[in-house]
Amino acid sequence: MKKNLPRKQVMGWFRSMFLLLLAIACTAAFGQDRSISGSVTDRSTSESLPGAAVLIKGTSIGVVTDMDGKFTLKIPSGDNILVISYVGYERQEILIGNQLVFRIQMVLSKTSLQEVVVVGYGSSKVKDLTSSIVTMKADEISKTPSSQPINALQGKVAGVQVISAGGPGDSPTLRIRGVGSFPGRENEAPLYVVDGMFYDNIDFVSPSDIASMSVLKDASASAIYGVRAANGVVLIETKSGSYNQKPEITYNGYFGYQVAQNVLKMANSQQFTQMAMESGSEADKTFILNAMQRYGRSYIDPNIPAPNTDWYGEILKPAMITNQSLNFTGGNDKARYTIGGDYFLQDGIMKMDNKYERFNLRTKVDFKATKWLTIGGNFIFSNALKYNNYAGAWSDAYYAVPIMPVYDPSNLLATPTAYSNAQDLGYRSGQNPFPNMDNNIDRMKIKKLLANFYLDFTLIPKTLTFKTTYNYSFQSVDQRMINLPWFIGNSFQNPDATITRYLTNYNDWIWDNVLTFTKSFGKHNLTVMGGTSFKNESFTMLTAQGKNFPTGMEQSWYINQSTVIPVEAVNDNGSAQYGMSYFGRVAYNYKEKYLLYATMRADGSNKYQQKWGYFPTVGVGWVITEENFLKNNKALPYFKIRGSWGQLGNDKIQASDGAYTTYVVNTTMGGVVYGGTVVTNSYSELKWEMTQEFDAGFTAKFLTNRLSADFDYYNRTTKNAAIPVQIPLVGGSVLKPVGSIRNSGVELALNWSDQAFNGKFSYSVGANFTTLKNQATDLYGQDYIDGGTAEFRQRTYVGQPLMAFYGRQVAGVYQNQAEINADPVAIANGLVPGDFKYVDQNGDGKIDDDDRVILGSYFPSFIYGGEINLKYLGIDLSVSVYGQTGNKILNRKRGEVIWTSDANMDADLAVNRWHGDGTTNKYPSSAGLRKGWNQKMSDFFVEDGSFFRIQNIQLGYTLQSKNWLKGNFPETRIFLTAERPLTIFKYHGFTPEVANGVDNQTYPVAAVYTIGLNVKF
């Protein structure tokens, strides 16, 4: 097939020719030769690579592949290593052994500019982009042992913040360039596109099935997705087979353990008793005495009770995680296929039935039916079983007092297990987490199906193509929540067995039609694309409840078997949304030097009153190194500056809020149920949030392509942000589309890769940095919007971050009576030594709520990540780190003391409380903790959430094809992974990864240690 070779290939060809001549000259010297032959192709496109260099390592014997990418080479006897290299691709080394024919597939190197990346509804070469897109490939993604592919992005991509979720099967939170919507309404997530289908949740995708994951960060990249794209887009392409490839069987598997990290130390019995004695509360001292009476005294110290329960130690356990996947891929020149299955199992670290088990089957087939028609289909089926943990256990274990054991055999009335009950000691609640852990069973059966079929017509070869795709997604979630009855005490029991079922179905389909035109007119290269898309998303839900069913066997846990079926617990819900879009793109470049890019999308939806939205974007780029004055500069082979502006939409906002609607309520009068209605009239029409984004940056490669740098400045402003406008007096608020929010910052990604010792040793070092400034720019004339709760106020001021923590600043602690006497504020408020001194912000001589200031927000102002990859012969080692600073966390667990003071506290607080002059200037006294004066929202509760983490360490060894099994030994790699082995932070909690900054029930994020195996036949 004739084709014009691009410039770089020609250059490569010449260089290789020279080497060839040299090689021919030398070959003659050797005798007893034999011949090997083979072909060299590009792995992902299956195109042959002419001009690739094929050498014998350590010699000057070699050839260059011909126009069809084929070669023949005479090799000397003995062990020889074949080295294949080609500019822009990763070098390969293969032990020749007895093999005679080689099919070599080259993989593009990471920083290559020839790389083709997927953009919305098409693909583009990296060098032609004016947009900010980062792509991660399969081998990077598979380094992270997790059920969720998003976890692999943590720390690797500038501008992206991933907040892990600890529970098995839980999806992490992903934020691209800050948060553009008002928090708390679950509409901040980016759009996920999996093989062309839109998703909000990609928990069914197995990381080992992903070929590439691209993050579209700026407007020019994501605006093509219009009304979904305001929070960024993540494009996922699953693996396909390759043309002209003999069948390959790949096995990927790992097995390992998760261990909870940074388990918070709680006060032990001695510390807890000390706190109770100093608390000034007779009741608490009595409880200690009661504990000693009931459980005995400790033989170490007769003044503290005998039990010394470490509740977190009791409820945590190491848990197993494993993934096994098997894939068959292959193809001939007309078709390619991949078929595979994947099994994943992750146990939870809480001592109860808590796990996530998923089985996936997938197949992808592409078939070149005729010269002008390619058809294909893709089918992923995922069947998952998830047992959710009892989330309350994390706070139960925090508050449970250490002076009580887990079991209390003297509790004779308790069934089914005699757990201890803090109420026996006089506390208000039972506190023991185990009854709920044992008897709350929350099971979800999640089945997801993604199917798509396409027809790709080549109307004019290499110029005009038309593709029509039908995508269908079906998701079904069957959730059964069971509470079995148990009895520990009169006020610590669950008398009824209850069952609640939620059956939820999502049915979505999208039909895309895309016409693409590509043509070069001399030095002008033009691609024009136009398309339409129609989508239908619907969801139905049915729920019902039952009480008092026979609990003996799980087979009888049905509403059908219940004696009582409450009528008001039956509920039926549904929604249907339709969308119609027209979109187009023009990508133009002149001599690949001046780049111009524009897209436009018109989206129609039936969700809002306003039916149509328009989302244009334009991007420009200038590849300065193509200019004559910088051409072929050795120090700076590539430098492109680019900029873009665009408008995106967010249609996850609900259609209206408040609403002038009627809802039904029931009450009893005279012992009979009467139904009534309540009408509320805080109706507010909502619409799409519009985000305008401006991005400017440059991409550069230095020093013979070894150092690359990517820099971006971004500025996104969301207009019509749906913000809560307070309904005064009554409380609550109604959303109105009248706010404006801005996120801005810079991103920098640097990467250095090189080789040493004649290519035996290669390494790369990468780092990325992101800054983020998030602020509300307009709040509809309101100076601020209050959020959070009255006791833990979060306030959004104009010019400050969203939902910033708002409270007093602690200046220190009153140490002695002299300080009290000297301070009129202390005297006016009846304070004693051990109480907080607050900063008098307005200098009025009084401390009250007028002395509150912004204490920080949960958005990190700086995120960084780094990575080192080393490769020596068959050994590879990679270490990646991740960190963030500038974010604050509200330690809401310590804040619970406002409502109930008969709970445990963390050891740091217990040991370092103020207990005498000079003992501390940070924490109040034990008695002080119970005083309202010290319980005000302040920077005692709002802590620094910065952290540094070693994100991933992976050590692998690749067994080369040796002379085992007669040269048929498959490519094998064994690897050990430690994921999140070390996290360093100051916050007094389990994990600093708290998505919205308020730490209440956060599931600890565990470290995962695995051993894995990749085998390719």
Add this chain to the structure above:
Amino acid sequence: MKAYKYLISSILTLFFLVGITGCDKYLNEPPENTSFTQQTDYTKSENMKLPLIGLYEKQNMVDLGWSDFPLISVRGDDVNAGGSGDQQDFSETDKYNYNKDYWMYNALWQDYYSYMITANSAMEQIDLYKEYSPDKALAEQYKAEAKVLKAWWMFQLSRVWGNLPIPPSSDPTDLLTVPLTSKDDIMKAISGWMDEAIPNLPAIRPNERADLPGGVTKYTAYAIKALANLELKQYQAVADAAGEIINSSRFSLEPDFYQLFKIKGKLNNENLMEMQYSDLGQGSGDNYYYLFSFFGPQGWTPKVEGSADGWGFWEPSIKWIKFMLDRGEYIRLQTSVLFTDRGIAEIKKDPNYATLPSWISNITPSGDKINDFAREMFCSGKHYLPTDQLTPGRVTYGTNKNFQCIRYAEVLLMYAEALTQGASGTAGSAAQAVNIVRARAGLPLLSGVTLDQVMDEKFAELAMEWGTRFFDMVRLGRINELSYEGRTFTTDKTFLPYPQNQVDQLPILRK
């Protein structure tokens, strides 16, 4: 080849055409699963009572709002906060140390204001139905009922906070522009609303209503009018309004004071207004309940095993118990107080009370035994349901019990006080009214009563209920009564401070 190309082109055109045109109509589909108020059929007059029932649901609030009644009523010398060690700021409020940032203040404000907004909304909805209804008088009656409920909540809030804005409509944002109304003007407004409502309400007892059993009636409105005028010291208006109730001869006191606060008290002939709850007679399943657990002892040996205890709040004060012992009270003291051994010992520490009547014990007349617990020494007997009156299968404290708001006894004593303050009455003498109450309590009758005797009778009769004692003492300037057991009351402590959360939102409160 060319033929193929044409074929393809036409297929493509077809695809495009279908793609573009076929689907546009879907953009006008309305959303699923909503009921559109614009589509409410106001011609269906049988639905006119639905907004009213929706309002009663607010009065009979299930589970939520448990902190509203305690905050209103804790400050008198009849009751202490209890719950020692828990809810510090609530204990402090009882001792007149107020904290404007305390969540309970904000909760009470928000709860009652949202109920009043719902009342305004109900009245607006009823007006929409009235247009098509053949029975205009019924519509007016329903609106009058809504007015009565609204007045009750406004009355309570104003007693607690003094000067407040009155919500003019169902749109809460209107409150931003309305000025503060002084407490006196609020009471006058309430009296005026009752005057508007009275002609439209049925002249029966609440438990005589067949359509909405226990719903408010004309006499409820008179009672609230009397209460409002009592705050204003307009004693003649009090005497007139209370007199109307007495002269109707519809109400009578429940002969068994003990059972008045138990199941027998539900829809009793003595009740002019109550919050209604029910477990539907079933031992499990749906349950409409008030959170009486707040008042329950935190440790007991109930007669019916497995019955749950409570949180240990709401402690009758020793001052009140001694007052009742001095009067030789038996029926009312035994009903109103659940004793513990620790509490009995504490009373006996005072040499004047070294010996107590033999019936005083920690076992209630119904057989529930109250154990000693740290949080308080006595429990409220008026918020206690004996476990042998619980529907079998129900364990939560107080399930199926109602919560009385206004009793006929209070009406009689208000009438009596008004007369001793100089008003002239048409429903008998003050002594006659007081004696009806005393007779039920097993006390000897009096031949004539002074103001002090009436106030003492009120103290004995209404303790632990809606804070009447505190507000009466403030009204009569008897502030030394309110300084007891270590706390000191001064008149500047009459009203609670506005909740900080509300001050933040409403500029008018900052003045």
